[in-house]
Amino acid sequence: MEIADVKAKPALKTKKESSIKRGKILERLLVYGLLIGLSIVFIFPFLWLIGTSLKPENEALTFPPTLIPNVWDFANYKDVFTIVNFGQYYMNSIIVTVGTVLGTVLSSTLVAYGFARIKGKGRDAWFVLLLATMMLPPQVTMIPVYMIFAKLGWTNTFLPLVVPAFFGNAYFIFLLRQFFRTIPKELEESAYLDGCSTLGIFWRIVLPLSAPAIITVALLSFMWTWNDFLGPLIYLNDDAKYTLALGILQFKGALLIEWGPMMAASVLIILPLIIMFFVGQRYFIEGIATTGGKG
DSSP states (O other): OHHHHHHHHHHHHHHHHHHHHHHHHHHHHHHHHHHHHHHHHHHHHHHHHHHHHTSOHHHHTOSSOOSSOSSOOTHHHHHHHHHSOHHHHHHHHHHHHHHHHHHHHHHHHHHHHHHHHOOOTTHHHHHHHHHHGGGSOHHHHHHHHHHHHHHHTOTTSSHHHHGGGGGOOHHHHHHHHHHHTTSOHHHHHHHHHTTOOHHHHIIIIIHHHTHHHHHHHHHHHHHHHHTOOHHHHHHOOOGGGOOHHHHGGGGBOSSOBOHHHHHHHHHHHHHHHHHHHHHSHHHHHHHHHHTTSOO
């Protein structure tokens, strides 16, 4: 009997292990199936966008709509640049976005480093006040800010869209401050002993170690500025100064919408965002994951 019990125990253990393994495999299959299903749901509008950009106008208006074009027509991408001044819109968006990203990164890193490392009376109170501004909807300050820029004569220029970025962004300052606080203070103290100044430490030690957080801020700023519609709508009146967000509306006529060229323009607008994300994906995920590591 004892010998039989000894033989039965490994068999039961093996059976239990195989059951656990099957359960894990089933769980993994369910998770992968759910992720694949959600991916299809989220990517379908993008596939429809690309498909419509390659359809002739008559096929784009057929019902029920088709995902894959019956006739592949690349003329829509050529018409984008002939129907409207799309090249100028693209250049305007690049100018505004690059200026905004540079201003945001420069100002937000400096302010965040001050809040993270430089001690002073009322520092925490000022930081709380800075965070409080995030709860203020931009629609509340829209009219007063517009009046200020109108008095300065900056309307119908890129200045109202770019200059505010050089005064910091509360959300990005918060992200960078959280990241800077994860950097060991011993590195800065060693640099102080070697005679390095505060700005020297910031430039030579803090910034190189903060590449993931800075790239995250740059990517988010790029995405928000590139897609911004309200700002250009308020401040820009001249068609030659329109950004892409405003320029794409030019495909909408009084009576009809040119769906093929509009979808082609949408693909060209989205393309830089996709490239930027995949190029900086690793840094973006790392920056988001580490900015909340220390309070």
